[in-house]
Amino acid sequence: AAGVIQSPRHLIKEKRETATLKCYPIPRHDTVYWYQQGPGQDPQFLISFYEKMQSDKGSIPDRFSAQQFSDYHSELNMSSLELGDSALYFCASSFNRESTFGSGTRLTVV
Amino acid sequence: QQQVKQSPQSLIVQKGGISIINCAYENTAFDYFPWYQQFPGKGPALLIAIRPDVSEKKEGRFTISFNKSAKQFSLHIMDSQPGDSATYFCAATPGSARQLTFGSGTQLTVLP
Numbered sequence: 001a002a003g004v005i006q007s008p009r010h011l012i013k014e015k016r017e018t019a020t021l022k023c024y025p026i027p028r029h030d031t032v033y034w035y036q037q038g039p040g041q042d043p044q045f046l047i048s049f050y051e052k053m054q055s056d057k058g059s060i061p062d063r064f065s066a067q068q069f070s071d072y073h074s075e076l077n078m079s080s081l082e083l084g085d086s087a088l089y090f091c092a093s094s095f096n097r098e099s100t101f102g103s104g105t106r107l108t109v110v
Numbered sequence: 111q112q113q114v115k116q117s118p119q120s121l122i123v124q125k126g127g128i129s130i131i132n133c134a135y136e137n138t139a140f141d142y143f144p145w146y147q148q149f150p151g152k153g154p155a156l157l158i159a160i161r162p163d164v165s166e167k168k169e170g171r172f173t174i175s176f177n178k179s180a181k182q183f184s185l186h187i188m189d190s191q192p193g194d195s196a197t198y199f200c201a202a203t204p205g206s207a208r209q210l211t212f213g214s215g216t217q218l219t220v221l222p
Contacts, residue, residue, distance in 0.1 A: 004153075033209055042199055042212035043154065056209055090153050094208060097142050101153035 002026055004102035006091050012108045013081050021076040021105045023091030030095060031055065032074045034066055037088040037104075049074060081109045113137055114202050116213025123220050129187040131216045133200035136181065140202035144210070145174065145185045148197045157198075158185075190220045 005024040013019050025032050031050045035043035045058035049068040060066075063081075068074040078085060086109045092099040116133045123129045133143075144159035160167045160174040160183065167174045173186040187194055197217050201210040 031208055035210075040215075042215050043210070045209040045211070048209050050208075058209065088151075092153075097203065097208060098144075098156060098159070099208075099210060100156065101146075103153050104151075106151070 004091055004093050004100055006089075006102035006105050008105060009103065010106050010108075012110060014110055015081055015083065017081050017109075019078045019081060019107060021078070021089055021091075021107070023074045023076070023093075023102060025072055025074070025091070025093030026095070026100055027072075028095065029093035029100070031093065032068055032072070033092045033094070033099065034060075034074070034076050035090045035092065035101075037090060039087075043090060046076070078107075083109050085109050112214055113211050114200060114213040116200050116216060118216060119214070120217045121219070123190045123218065125190065125192060125220055125222055127190050127220075129190045129194070129218055129220070130184060131198055131200070131218070132182065132184045133202075133213050134180075134182045135202050137202070137204065137211075138181070139204035140211075141205050142203045143174070143176065143183050144201050145172075146199045146201060146212075148199065148215075154199060187218075190218075192220045192222050194218060195220050 007022045033048040034046040037043040046060040048056045052068045066076045088104045090104045092101045145157045146154035148154045171188045176183045200213040
């Protein structure tokens with residue numbers, strides 16, 4: 001069965017650089033979420049899209065933005081990167097309240 | 111402040127034993143309670159979920175017990191195996207939104 005696909009798997013950026021993370025949800029799933037997970041932490045909700053419209057915002061910094069495109073893939077754009085942005089970033093998609101997570105992008109800011 | 115409180119933080123169980131992880135919540139708007147299993151470097155994977163209209167749900171070796179009046183729910187893993195060693199997260203979501211609010215996680219180690 002198709003899963004949630006995220007790219008890249010690993011990303012190393014320097015401080016103040018910009019990063020773009022991509023997510024391809026499961027076909028026919030109507031909602032896409034982005035979560036941030038720090039080392040030893042639980043995933044924290046950042047932002048979600050329902051049928052390509054932004055639906056909810058969590059603890060997402062103003063330096064981050066996201067969008068969902070006509071083909072349903074989503075991108076998380078992160079600017080002015082800080083050391084504290086180093087984390088695992090997960091995309092999830094859901095149908096009927098069941099969320100399926102991708103394998104994540106490990107972002108390291110140096 | 112953690113909206114979903116999970117305990118214990120870590121748990122060590124012998125192979126064949128029962129692993130029990132507990133969660134409590136305050137927000138009465140929560141109406142969907144899933145459990146996720148996460149291996150290092152991987153995304154959380156849905157194990158089992160329950161809605162508050164039932165008190166127990168069982169799938170294979172995994173059982174959720176739900177106490178609506180106490181606002182508590184727990185995961186029981188029967189006949190625990192070394193392959194069950196992972197971090198387990200409880201979560202909750204209200205009907206008005208779909209994003210998950212996670213507990214702080216329990217690192218389970220099953221000894222061979």
